[in-house]
Amino acid sequence: MSAATLLRDVFGFDGFRPGQQEIVEAVTDGKNTLAIMPTGGGKSLCFQLPALVRDGVTVVISPLIALMRDQVRGLKEAGVVAGALTSGNTEEETDEVWRNLENGTLKLLYIAPERLASNGAQRMLRQAGVSMIAVDEAHCVSQWGHDFRPDYLRIGDLRRDLDVPLAAFTATADAETRDEIVAKLFGDHPPEIFLHGFDRPNIHLAFAAKDGPRAQILNFANVRREQAGIVYCGTRAKTETLAKALRDAGHSACHYHGGMEADDRRHVERRFQQEDGLIVCATIAFGMGIDKPDIRWVAHADLPKSIESYYQEIGRAGRDGAPAETLTLFGPDDIRYRRQQIDEGLAPPERREADHGRLNALLGLAEALHCRRQNLLSYFGEDPAPCGHCDLCDKPADVFDGTTPVRMALSAALRTEERFGAGHLIDILQGNMTEKVAQRSHDQLPTFGVGKEYSRVQWQAIFRQMMGHDLMRPDAERHGALRMTQKARPILRDEATIDLRRDTIKSAKSGPKIKQ
């Protein structure tokens, strides 16, 4: 199977994250590699995927037993034959590993570093048909770091012994640690080094709640005349109507989607490559093959499906490093549509939940109160300072103290044992005597009707922001019942306050104005 197919079918991802593809290719090709990526950036995929493509078994050395067991469980759930040899194993688990190793079906074998000291393990590895070694948290080989693990020093010998390629991964990027990793793990077979942060500092980030979206896109394009840009649309029909609207406004624009004839699509691709200042209104079908360094802007007429997709799509702008701008529009319909897409998809429940999580992360970014880039990069594991190059750094969000409505909402959830979704909770807060409320006597709750001053749409915005702040999460196993997270407790206990964005609530069309 190809890497792209495995990525989708085994791991459930639509595309690579920045940096992953090059690393996966190098590792699959059997090159010695050292990849430095932020924590949470997606390192495991970079050895797990090549392990499936390559013949034989990949030995993975990782310092944390819990982490190994987690990964093995995940791989097994995805149908991959994987196992771990650690001190925490039951006898059956160890037997299973040996059996799969002997019958040649084992693809990934996780080993705790201290196991490398035993003669038995060394002999076993020599006979096992090991095709490569992957070393997670490779900085543990550095004697000067905090995480030094003496057993990591044996890995260099193991590599020499087995004479197989080695792929090392770490989030620690300083030059000294890097040099030490290279010297101790690779000896005289220096690796190819991949060093990636996720930041694309030349791209300006901005979001806006939908408020006459066609005019919003036209205004954005009008001040960027003659600049090549992409407008990503949620539907094929919209690519056509928006392209026409742009042409009517005097732009050079065309549409692109997967329903077009291959020839027509190629024609658009060629025009985009060659012409200056063409705007393409497209579905996500447009992107994979484009290799145009000077795309000056990317707009989303509709909310992307996840934070990963968002990052990938805006990342097509400004590859030449020159300034580029982005604008992403979102509204309640987008959120409903994206949720529905996930719920009605064919993915198994746990993957659906992960997809909701990736959508929630994007919603959190959309409703962020402070620097977008900080929010975005922290999702990918980085921890940067405020960027000074996003809409929220340009002009801070207009916020109000939302502690009271948030506390009302949390209390409504708690008093109904966290068993209901936003719809029913809003009915309780607004004091709506629905059938469901009556059946469960929820009109008897002290929270019944306490939130009348906010309209339904405003409450939805408040709930959305609460999810964006990770105060509540939908529980996939209970049909999206909202559960409180640890972060919500101080607010309930009166130990913390929370700001909400005024604009997203104000832009909700119906209902009274928020109290100042």
Ligand code: ADP
């Ligand atoms: P690291 O080891 O770099 O800290 P992980 O390998 O644990 O990070 O990955 C972090 C998270 O990113 C995981 O939840 C993983 O499922 C997710 N992830 C990795 N690669 C992708 C991808 N290509 N698309 C979407 N999510 C991804």
Ligand code: ZN
């Ligand atoms: Zn910023």
